[in-house]
Amino acid sequence: MINALQSIEDVNALIESGKTLFLAGDEQALKQLKPGNWIGGTIPYFMAETGGEVNRDKIFVTEVPEYVTSSKISAYDAEQLKNVYNDTYANGFSLILIPAMSDVHFSFALNAPEYPSFGKSPLVGWITGVHLDDLGKVTPKVFNGVSGSVSEKEAYVLHCELPANLYASLDIVNLFDQGEGDTLVFKKSGWDADTVVVNGKEMSFVEYVEQKGLDTRLPLVADYSGAKINVSFQSVDKENGKVVFYAPVFEGMEYRQAANVGNYVKEFTAHLPRENTENIAFSCNCILNFLYSELEGKQTGHVKGPITFGEVAYQLLNQTLAYLSINEISSN
Amino acid sequence: MQISDQALKNILVGKSNPQFNFLALKILITRLKMTAAKDPQLSGFSTYKKEVVQLLQSNMSLPSVQKDVKIMMGVN
Known part of the structure; x- marks a missing residue:
């Protein structure tokens, strides 16, 4: 074969x-x-x-x-x-x-x-x-x-x-594990997000990414009953005030940014x-x-x-x- | 197929969080937990259970499913 x-x-x-x-x-x-x-x-x-x-x-x-x-x-x-x-x-x-x-x-x-x-x-x-x-x-x-x-x-x-x-x-x-950082929740499902709920507090996701200096090469990771499922960053669109992804985030799901993998x-x-x-x-x-x-x-x-x-x-x-x-x- | 209603209810409301082996079940359970979060009385439980049973029945030849059925029966 x-x-x-x-x-x-x-x-x-x-x-x-x-x-x-x-x-x-x-x-x-x-x-x-x-x-x-x-x-x-x-x-x-x-x-x-x-x-x-x-x-x-x-x-x-x-x-x-x-x-x-x-x-x-x-x-x-x-x-x-x-x-x-x-x-x-x-x-x-x-x-x-x-x-x-x-x-x-x-x-x-x-x-x-x-x-x-x-x-x-x-x-x-x-x-x-x-x-x-x-x-x-x-x-x-x-x-x-x-x-x-x-x-x-x-x-x-x-x-x-x-x-x-x-x-x-x-x-x-999937090499990526949830890191030790903030818990991120989105209020609606979709391919982009203007706001995010960070440890229970809603804020602009663009501002959050900038304030934290997130390395957007590391995906958001959700725990699907034991399976780690990623959502990758596509872009941070400051002009339109939203962060765009390569897959949708889902309403209510808890995400954390991935920890660094090291030598891939x-x-x-x-x-x-x-x-x-x-x-x-x-x-x-x-x-x-x-x-x-x-x-x-x-x-x-x-x-x-x-x-x-x-x-x-x-x-x-x-x-x-x-x-x-x-x-x-x-x-x- | 017999699965424990109580075991499944505990999973859906987050009282128990077993680590499943079958990827499709992990995805389905996660989707059902998100649905159940908006249905705290689990009024749609019979539908949720039917989906889980159908998925497991369709894949019973997989060793990962055979392990997960035991979890769903409340054995493990």
């Missing part, structure tokens, strides 16, 4: 051989692919065999294992995406691609945990992006190799069914799963980790995949590695 950067020629050979593929690559590279059973999202950043890599010419290939008994590709707009969990196979997993900054991105981020049948099967994937030099010039897109369609407004999902002796499980690696590569490698790593079928990591920790040319253990504008592990995540494993059901 291939899980690696490949040349366009090699990817086309895989497509022509009938493989089902989940792809990541620059828009110009994806445009050169032949029709077939694949979906792809735009991004030129990867964690490859040789470490972090920016590459506009190659495509990261995740080959769907041959033991998958059935698969189907579905497209969803912002309204339809609530059905994504209902559409999953009873025993299987689903791989999702969502174009960044689209209505479907915003809707998924705010609403995924409330979708009907939430979590029925693992839903893993990523938010598609662009080379940072192209921000504002080209839009993130998703490609459907079966229909030939390309979209900047829809999410594409590859639903996969597993045989009865296998199960898929989805987990995350060392810590990341230490946190990676050590058992049954050969069972990891897909993973992706965040471009903010790639940038802030200067991962280009550095290896982060054995986990490979696209470096993305947001990760999906049941819901939207920031600055987190998401990975899908496929394991045999124990007979005990």
